Amino acid sequence: MAAPAPRRPGFSRRAQWGLFWGYVFLVAGSLIAAGMLALATFDPSTFGALRLAVSEVTAPLSTGVAMAGSAINSTPAVVSDYFLVRTRNEELRKEIDDMHALIVRARAISVENRRLKRLMRTYDQTVDPVATARLVSSSASSTRRYAILNAGFRQGVHAGQPVRGPDGLIGRILEAGPDTARVLLLGDPESIVPVRRTRDGLPAIASGRGDGLLEIKAANLADGSFKEGDLLVTSGTGGIYGPNIPVATVMSRTRDTVLAKPLEIPDSFDYALVQKAYLPAAAAPEPKSDQKP
Template sequence: MAPPTSRRSGFSKRAQYGTFLGYVAAFAGMLAGALVLVVAFMNRDAFSGLRGAAGDVVAPAGRTMAAGRASAHDLGAVLSGYLTSGASHARMQRELELARVRLAEARALEDENRHLRALLALREVPDRPIAFARMIASSASSTRRFATISAGAGQGIAVGMPVRTPRGLVGRVLEVSRTTARVLLVTDPESLVPVQRARDGVAALAQGHGDGTLQLRLINLGINPIKPGDVFVTSGSGGLYAPGTAVAVVIEVTRDGAIARVLGDPATVDYVAIYPVFAQAAAMPEALTAPPVAEPAALPRRKPGAKAATAGAAD
């Protein structure tokens, strides 16, 4: 006959009481845990004291482990520095020697430039505008590109003076009246500005397209080194524009140059500054650096014999 599947614990009273007490303890533990969970949920600060005491108990062990991690990290850094200190010291020594050589070369170049300037009696040309004016008109429909500014001969404006905005070159004065002046914009097809790339001095000529862009033509033909995003500034050749004035940025590369967008767009500004011709400013720096003095308007000059003719007419 097969044994029964379930077997009782026996007829021992002690075993039966032990099993009963085990169930009672488990139920009481679950009830206490649920009670603690409810109390903690209702009042989050109820067991803060117990948590603080537990934290104080385990704090020494945590500090010991943190100190061990820091010591291991410091030991690794010391070993790494000891193994790589030789190579680092040698590299720093080479960089120091190279820096000393470059410093000596820079000092030699500075001395050479100072001697050359002394020999040629060159002086720094002050970047001081003659006048400020408002852009009051510009050609929109014609293929030619002109603008009119609200300053003329009465403010010291003369033909050929460069006109600039804070962003770059706008053009040059073409005609002058008493209170206004006509400006030939750099985007005009008749405008030709000597320029160079700002970062390495690649020379080119900037000619207007009439559509708001410039055609950059390289002076030295060969492999075209221009790339989109290159900034071109005036080179100072010809003595009209001072070197270093921003002109345009390249947007498209062509076979013999590039197409560039004008930085000093007159459509985006209200006021412009008129500067002296670079060659005249370099020849007469004292007149530009001296403070302006208000002078009375000069009387018109008479031709010889004008007095006699006037007297005859009065008679």
């Protein structure tokens, strides 16, 4: 069977009108081009004015097309800059996090350095230092208040020696091993420290309560006029603690008791200074022999 003949444009009315208008536009364009060529040849001034008018009319459209083209051309650069800026932001955030970690470490080191400097000044001012050691643990959540010191009798630490920090008294050595010792803290119920009030020298007794605070009792029961903020220091009585070691400040006064807060909190620092006992117990005298040599 033979293939059907190709359809002519006249088969469709739409195709006919399209072909017709195409010829019309082609002829009109040719006539306009010929007229413009003739006008430019024989009357250049009029052609220049017409060209300027056409430019004024088509300027907004040209501007819009130029802006669209510029936006399209700059799209790859904008996308590249977006990802570049995003990557740079991530790098800067990482640098900020790293710097924050360094700042935190620097602050911690600065605090530790200040504590060590205060402790070294205390060590230099103390005439009988024994050892400087680290408090490795403390029983802050128990009614019994102890701390472990990483120094023992090999370092010269013995029971009965006072332990202090940069700002004041911590307690005393309860028992000592070869390289560790147990410290009885001021807040322990068995801790009793003779103190005096700095503003007038009033003697008193500071005893632990088991909750981290001290109970102050004046030696002269008739004089109990403690005020908030009164500073208490060791009096030197008793032979263990030397005089003028800061101990606590008065917090409040009730009807029967005076509460004070120790100046040194074992959980807040690392190192402590062990001192010799102020008046060590004298050795018992040897009995005299009645036999004559």
